Amino acid sequence: MELLVAQLLNGLVYGVLLFLMAAxxxxxxxxxxxxxxxxxxxxxxGAFLGLAIVQVTGSFWIALVLxxxxxxxxxxxxxxxxxxxxYARGHMDQVLLTFGFTFVFYDLVQTVWGRIVLRLPTPAxxxxxxxxxxxxxxxxxxxxxxFGFAIAVLLWLLLERSRIGAMVRAGxxxxxxxxxxxGNIALLFTGIFGFGVALAGLGGVAAGPTLGLYPGxxxxxLIPAFIVIVIGGMGSxxxxxxxxxLIGIADTFGKAYLQSIALFLIYLAMTVVLLIRPQGLFGIxxxxxxxxxxxxxxxxxxxxxxxVGLIVLAVLIVLPFGLPDYPRALIAEIYIFAxxxxxxxxxxxxxGLMSLGHAAFFGLGAYAVAVxxxxxxxxxxxxxxxxVALAAAGAALIGFFCVRTGGIPFLMLTLAFSQLxxxxxxxxxxxxxxxxxxxxxxxxxxxxxxxxxSLVMYFMTLMFFVAAYLGLRRLIDAPLGHVFxxxxxxxxxxxAIGYPTLAxxxxxxxxxxxxxGLAGGLYVIYNGFISSDAVYWTASGDxxxxxxxxxxxxxxxxxxxxxxxxxxxxxxxxxxxxWLAIIGTAFICCVLFFPGGIWGSVQKLRGKAAP
Amino acid sequence: xxxxxxxxxNCAFGNLIVTDDVSLSIAEGERHVIIxxxxxxxxxxxxxxxxxxxxxxxxxxxxxxxxxxxxxSRISRLGVARTFQRNNLFHNLTVFENLRLALxxxxxxxxxxxxxxxxxQVLAAxxxxxxxxxxxxxxxxxxxxxxxxxxxxxxxxxxxLAGKPKLLLLDEPTSGMSPAETARMIDLIGALPRSLSVLMxxxxxxxxxxxxxxxxxxxxxxxxxxxxxxxxxxxARVREVYLGMAH
Numbered sequence: 001m002e003l004l005v006a007q008l009l010n011g012l013v014y015g016v017l018l019f020l021m022a023a024x025x026x027x028x029x030x031x032x033x034x035x036x037x038x039x040x041x042x043x044x045x046g047a048f049l050g051l052a053i054v055q056v057t058g059s060f061w062i063a064l065v066l067x068x069x070x071x072x073x074x075x076x077x078x079x080x081x082x083x084x085x086x087y088a089r090g091h092m093d094q095v096l097l098t099f100g101f102t103f104v105f106y107d108l109v110q111t112v113w114g115r116i117v118l119r120l121p122t123p124a125x126x127x128x129x130x131x132x133x134x135x136x137x138x139x140x141x142x143x144x145x146x147f148g149f150a151i152a153v154l155l156w157l158l159l160e161r162s163r164i165g166a167m168v169r170a171g172x173x174x175x176x177x178x179x180x181x182x183g184n185i186a187l188l189f190t191g192i193f194g195f196g197v198a199l200a201g202l203g204g205v206a207a208g209p210t211l212g213l214y215p216g217x218x219x220x221x222l223i224p225a226f227i228v229i230v231i232g233g234m235g236s237x238x239x240x241x242x243x244x245x246l247i248g249i250a251d252t253f254g255k256a257y258l259q260s261i262a263l264f265l266i267y268l269a270m271t272v273v274l275l276i277r278p279q280g281l282f283g284i285x286x287x288x289x290x291x292x293x294x295x296x297x298x299x300x301x302x303x304x305x306x307x308v309g310l311i312v313l314a315v316l317i318v319l320p321f322g323l324p325d326y327p328r329a330l331i332a333e334i335y336i337f338a339x340x341x342x343x344x345x346x347x348x349x350x351x352g353l354m355s356l357g358h359a360a361f362f363g364l365g366a367y368a369v370a371v372x373x374x375x376x377x378x379x380x381x382x383x384x385x386x387x388v389a390l391a392a393a394g395a396a397l398i399g400f401f402c403v404r405t406g407g408i409p410f411l412m413l414t415l416a417f418s419q420l421x422x423x424x425x426x427x428x429x430x431x432x433x434x435x436x437x438x439x440x441x442x443x444x445x446x447x448x449x450x451x452x453x454s455l456v457m458y459f460m461t462l463m464f465f466v467a468a469y470l471g472l473r474r475l476i477d478a479p480l481g482h483v484f485x486x487x488x489x490x491x492x493x494x495x496a497i498g499y500p501t502l503a504x505x506x507x508x509x510x511x512x513x514x515x516x517g518l519a520g521g522l523y524v525i526y527n528g529f530i531s532s533d534a535v536y537w538t539a540s541g542d543x544x545x546x547x548x549x550x551x552x553x554x555x556x557x558x559x560x561x562x563x564x565x566x567x568x569x570x571x572x573x574x575x576x577x578x579w580l581a582i583i584g585t586a587f588i589c590c591v592l593f594f595p596g597g598i599w600g601s602v603q604k605l606r607g608k609a610a611p
Numbered sequence: 612x613x614x615x616x617x618x619x620x621n622c623a624f625g626n627l628i629v630t631d632d633v634s635l636s637i638a639e640g641e642r643h644v645i646i647x648x649x650x651x652x653x654x655x656x657x658x659x660x661x662x663x664x665x666x667x668x669x670x671x672x673x674x675x676x677x678x679x680x681x682x683x684s685r686i687s688r689l690g691v692a693r694t695f696q697r698n699n700l701f702h703n704l705t706v707f708e709n710l711r712l713a714l715x716x717x718x719x720x721x722x723x724x725x726x727x728x729x730x731x732q733v734l735a736a737x738x739x740x741x742x743x744x745x746x747x748x749x750x751x752x753x754x755x756x757x758x759x760x761x762x763x764x765x766x767x768x769x770x771x772l773a774g775k776p777k778l779l780l781l782d783e784p785t786s787g788m789s790p791a792e793t794a795r796m797i798d799l800i801g802a803l804p805r806s807l808s809v810l811m812x813x814x815x816x817x818x819x820x821x822x823x824x825x826x827x828x829x830x831x832x833x834x835x836x837x838x839x840x841x842x843x844x845x846x847a848r849v850r851e852v853y854l855g856m857a858h
Binding site (some may be wrong): 290342460474475477478479480481483485486490492493494495496497498499501504507 | 635661662663682683684685687690692693695699700702703704708709712713717718719720721722724725726727728729731764770771773774814
């Protein structure tokens with residue numbers, strides 16, 4: 001009984017912390033239609049700034065007030081300088097911009113405070129425990145629960161009873177309409193963004209004494225907060241509150257009593273809610289977002305482009321002979337990720353569906369090779385074929401649920417499913433090795449040549465890359481590819497001229513999954529090792545960055561993006577510890593100044609040059 | 612046999628009744644025009660026939676086959692084509708690509724993932740013929756977004772005609788058009804073969820009376836009257852609630 005009460009209270013503590021995150025996230029989404037992946041970063045920054053303030057002033061309470069204000073200021077600067085120019089574009093660019101910021105903030109925190117887990121001191125008055133009748137409980141944790149509930153009530157009063165609250169509610173219903181009625185919508189957006197991140201910062205400070213401070217705490221709180229607003233309903237304060245407490249308590253009890261499947265249960269709950277009530281328990285149904293900002297169909301290949309293609313291929317064939325082992329291996333890795341990025345582009349750029357869970361299929365392909373090789377002693381090439389089949393089957397199954405949605409719900413749902421795959425990879429240690437991963441016993445041979453030779457590896461990956469490129473190019477030029485583009489451009493119209501669009505979207509998703517599985521399988525053959533990290537959501541984010549960086553909606557862009565990303569990562573990480581910040585900044589600049597990515601911009605220049 | 616029979620159709624958004632016990636039949640080859648003031652439920656009725664909107668009760672029967680509640684793609688493949696009140700094109704694709712997408716659904720093989728779509732001569736010939744029909748001859752390479760408003764509406768009709776439909780649903784084909792464009796649209800509709808039945812929503816009375824075999828007046832979701840244009844003009848209640856309102 002005492003244990004049960006203690007667990008319940010712990011669940012409430014976690015729940016109110018989630019609420020502070022989810023409330024802001026939900027308001028920002030509801031009002032501005034922006035899903036901020038940087039929201040966890042503001043939570044983290046709040047905690048670390050709080051620590052700095054405590055170190056200077058010695059007072060937790062001053063930190064609790066000042067740190068959120070500092071975070072709000074940062075958020076306001078970010079909104080005005082970076083987000084505002086993007087409102088006219090699709091939500092895709094905004095999601096990507098905030099993703100770029102997570103790199104920068106992570107690097108900042110890691111640089112200033114290091115990687116060890118720090119702790120905010122518990123304020124003196126709340127040290128010790130309180131006897132609550134059913135056992136003793138930490139005074140600070142009790143305070144947290146009360147504090148969280150008080151903030152919830154204040155927020156509710158603010159939204160329901162004040163003029164600003166009325167404006168926000170009107171804006172959530174219909175931003176354009178609210179602006180027409182005389183609200184200064186730009187100021188409101190900035191205010192709400194600042195307010196939302198201040199709540200996250202407040203949550204960070206409040207969490208400091210219990211959860212600990214470390215780089216990476218941003219993601220650890222962001223993903224559950226996402227789940228909360230998906231379950232509770234985006235744009236709904238009540239949804240954020242109920243969802244937070246539900247997830248907080250479920251997670252705490254799950255970890256205590258059902259350790260191996262706790263993660264699984266939460267993602268499963270989210271999936272079920274999304275399928276039954278796509279708008280969440282208390283949410284409003286949002287219209288699907290407009291199609292992405294990608295250009296028109298691909299220009300048909302001409303003799304000139306074919307000649308250029310052959311020259312590039314010739315260069316790629318000659319190139320490795322002049323290079324030492326390390327760059328050869330790096331380029332081989334680029335080929336693998338180019339395949340992965342092109343597969344994502346098939347759904348992102350060509351079918352208009354933004355997935356934040358594509359690493360799941362990469363992982364299925366990778367684990368098929370590794371598990372079949374290590375546990376059953378099967379040849380890696382058989383494993384690769386099995387991996388492609390498994391990834392295709394997984395994509396067909398997951399896609400069956402996901403393609404019913406579009407826009408942000410699609411992004412959330414793919415994220416949830418991929419985290420489901422991740423939690424299986426993490427928890428099913430006997431088979432997958434969990435976070436320690438598993439290594440292939442021996443590298444397979446490639447037509448009798450040993451892949452331990454870097455030149456063989458290079459040409460093996462090049463061959464697969466060229467095959468994938470040509471295959472996809474053919475698909476894009478074929479009637480089926482044109483159907484995908486038609487769905488991206490105008491799905492209701494496609495339905496009205498006789499295309500069962502859901503089925504076609506599922507076909508696109510399945511093909512993309514199969515090719516991602518191919519990339520994953522090749523990666524294990526290349527790397528000889530796979531761990532659950534490869535399926536984590538940030539891996540999906542990385543591949544999204546590569547695709548967008550190079551240019552979604554083109555087939556040449558994603559390989560370029562993969563090359564730039566991996567070169568930058570390797571070069572920057574060997575010269576500077578701050579490669580995360582460098583990549584993040586480069587990416588932010590790319591979103592801001594090169595809409596359409598590197599190749600998209602090149603094409604635009606060429607289009608201008610041509611008469 | 613009638614091409615379309617609507618029987619006791621009902622539909623509502625929450626408390627707002629948009630279709631109130633509507634029954635309507637369209638004979639093969641008939642030009643049937645629906646008129647009615649704003650908010651009368653005209654577009655909602657078209658949306659129910661096209662499958663974009665679900666009815667609460669009642670039946671929609673196409674050539675004797677009950678199609679109530681079918682998906683838009685299915686209804687389209689059964690021979691019902693439509694245009695939308697607001698231009699609903701593939702704005703970033705060329706005129707030719709717009710038409711080819713529509714043609715592929717019916718005459719091509721949309722699951723073909725290997726042959727080069729741009730080299731399909733049969734569909735290209737079909738598309739050229741369609742462009743002639745909707746007065747867009749030689750405009751195939753233009754991006755739909757860059758067409759004039761009237762041309763975009765013509766392309767809409769081209770897309771709708773691509774599947775060789777039996778029933779064409781037109782939602783205000785002349786709205787927002789200049790008089791010259793409207794005249795061209797009347798010609799275009801007049802030149803459609805009589806094997807094709809047309810159900811259209813229209814506000815412009817000159818268009819209504821030059822095109823229609825029969826006219827139905829909708830008023831707050833209910834059918835107020837159905838008959839020949841002459842009947843409708845003579846109908847006292849119609850004059851009172853609708854035609855009179857225009858003056």
